[in-house]
Amino acid sequence: MDSLLIVRGRVVDPASGVDQEMDVLLREGRVAAVAAPGKLRGQAQRSFNAKGCIVAPGFIDLHVHLREPGQAHKETIATGTAAAAAGGFTSVCAMPNTVPVNDSAEITRWMQAPERGALVNVFPVVAATVGSLGEKLTDFATLKKAGAVGVTDDGRPILSDRLMHDALHAAGKLNIPVVQHAEDTHMTADCSMNLGATSFRLGLHGMPNAAEANIVERDIALAGATRGHVHVAHLSTREALEAVHRGKKAGVRMTAEVTPHHFTLVDENVGDFNTHYKMNPPLRSLADRAALIEGIADGTIDAIATDHAPHAFHEKQVEFERAAFGITGLETAVAIALTVLHRHFNLPLWRMVELLSANPARIFGLARRGSLAPGSHADVTIFDPKKKWTFDASQSKSKSRNTPYDGWSFTGKIVATIVDGKVIYEG
Numbered sequence: 123m124d125s126l127l128i129v130r131g132r133v134v135d136p137a138s139g140v141d142q143e144m145d146v147l148l149r150e151g152r153v154a155a156v157a158a159p160g161k162l163r164g165q166a167q168r169s170f171n172a173k174g175c176i177v178a179p180g181f182i183d184l185h186v187h188l189r190e191p192g193q194a195h196k197e198t199i200a201t202g203t204a205a206a207a208a209g210g211f212t213s214v215c216a217m218p219n220t221v222p223v224n225d226s227a228e229i230t231r232w233m234q235a236p237e238r239g240a241l242v243n244v245f246p247v248v249a250a251t252v253g254s255l256g257e258k259l260t261d262f263a264t265l266k267k268a269g270a271v272g273v274t275d276d277g278r279p280i281l282s283d284r285l286m287h288d289a290l291h292a293a294g295k296l297n298i299p300v301v302q303h304a305e306d307t308h309m310t311a312d313c314s315m316n317l318g319a320t321s322f323r324l325g326l327h328g329m330p331n332a333a334e335a336n337i338v339e340r341d342i343a344l345a346g347a348t349r350g351h352v353h354v355a356h357l358s359t360r361e362a363l364e365a366v367h368r369g370k371k372a373g374v375r376m377t378a379e380v381t382p383h384h385f386t387l388v389d390e391n392v393g394d395f396n397t398h399y400k401m402n403p404p405l406r407s408l409a410d411r412a413a414l415i416e417g418i419a420d421g422t423i424d425a426i427a428t429d430h431a432p433h434a435f436h437e438k439q440v441e442f443e444r445a446a447f448g449i450t451g452l453e454t455a456v457a458i459a460l461t462v463l464h465r466h467f468n469l470p471l472w473r474m475v476e477l478l479s480a481n482p483a484r485i486f487g488l489a490r491r492g493s494l495a496p497g498s499h500a501d502v503t504i505f506d507p508k509k510k511w512t513f514d515a516s517q518s519k520s521k522s523r524n525t526p527y528d529g530w531s532f533t534g535k536i537v538a539t540i541v542d543g544k545v546i547y548e549g
């Protein structure tokens with residue numbers, strides 16, 4: 123019988139309301155028991171000493187670009203999930219803007235096949251429209267059967283009112299969310315960063331906050347009318363945050379995620395055309411960042427998601443306007459959350475854990491995940507909130523190196539990542 127006992131750690135499991143020193147017994151891929159220290163002694167073949175560490179439900183990243191099929195020069199499912207494991211994520215939700223776009227049951231199943239060599243659980247989020255072209259909805263029921271946990275045209279917004287209405291209606295009946303990349307592209311053509319003093323100084327076209335907020339406002343109305351669930355991807359502006367707050371208050375089924383870069387960095391960090399600070403949505407103003415941190419603390423924001431977007435060296439080493447949008451993020455997200463949110467802004471650990479486990483599991487309906495309650499999948503993230511370390515991008519497990527965090531020092535480090543009862547990463 124395959125078993126592992128995690129001893130002497132502080133279990134922080136918001137889903138079960140637990141925050142105290144406990145031992146956790148994993149057996150045959152499930153959480154078998156959580157009990158007072160010493161009580162489970164002798165019940166497992168092996169033990170893991172988690173003294174001084176937090177033992178949390180396995181972290182779930184709702185927003186990852188794994189690039190397979192079609193762009194293995196940037197990342198593969200094997201390398202992307204290895205980076206996820208190193209970053210403390212036991213599950214990742216894979217976006218469909220692959221080549222070809224994942225709009226079929228075949229690709230959805232192919233991504234989940236054992237031959238891909240995934241180190242953590244991979245949950246595909248499939249295209250909402252055929253080819254993500256924004257013309258015709260995909261077959262949500264068939265795709266859900268193949269393993270899809272949500273639908274999205276991420277990388278692009280679902281702009282048509284009619285299509286978004288129908289997508290929310292159809293997905294709502296299946297109990298899966300429509301994930302919206304909220305960008306009114308009529309307002310952002312030719313833009314490569316946020317509209318503000320820095321875009322003005324650099325002479326670049328800037329994206330206004332309204333381009334995000336307008337789509338979020340529209341989606342709230344449509345979700346309300348259809349009883350569908352809209353999940354706002356990588357929310358970045360104060361105005362969109364306020365809209366989500368109002369929508370939730372009005373009882374609309376909606377959730378929202380924020381990335382580590384949007385609560386850590388601002389548009390000024392673009393400096394002199396540094397493409398490692400180019401992503402979409404772009405880094406915003408100090409006021410937007412402050413609003414996001416408030417939204418994270420007060421519950422308006424439901425999840426932290428990386429938007430891990432690997433790109434090859436040559437795709438970033440060009441003029442700012444021509445460079446690809448996106449940065450990698452799987453290996454630094456938890457350390458950034460601990461350093462910036464917990465240490466600097468006093469966000470309680472349980473709230474941070476909730477944003478990375480219980481809430482993401484609820485948003486995508488991942489059964490028996492995001493919790494350490496007995497019977498849950500044996501996915502566990504163990505981290506040391508006090509350990510100091512420095513990120514060296516050259517040692518990254520990702521195939522790509524497009525990160526602004528090379529050389530950054532953090533307080534808080536992943537100690538072990540456990541998937542299905544097996545230690546797949548030890549830091």
Ligand code: DOR
Binds near residue numbers: 187219277278303401
């Ligand atoms: O920065 C981004 N990168 N934003 C997106 O919406 C897409 C992503 C990518 O696929 O590279």
Ligand code: ZN
Binds near residue numbers: 276277278303
């Ligand atoms: Zn996106």
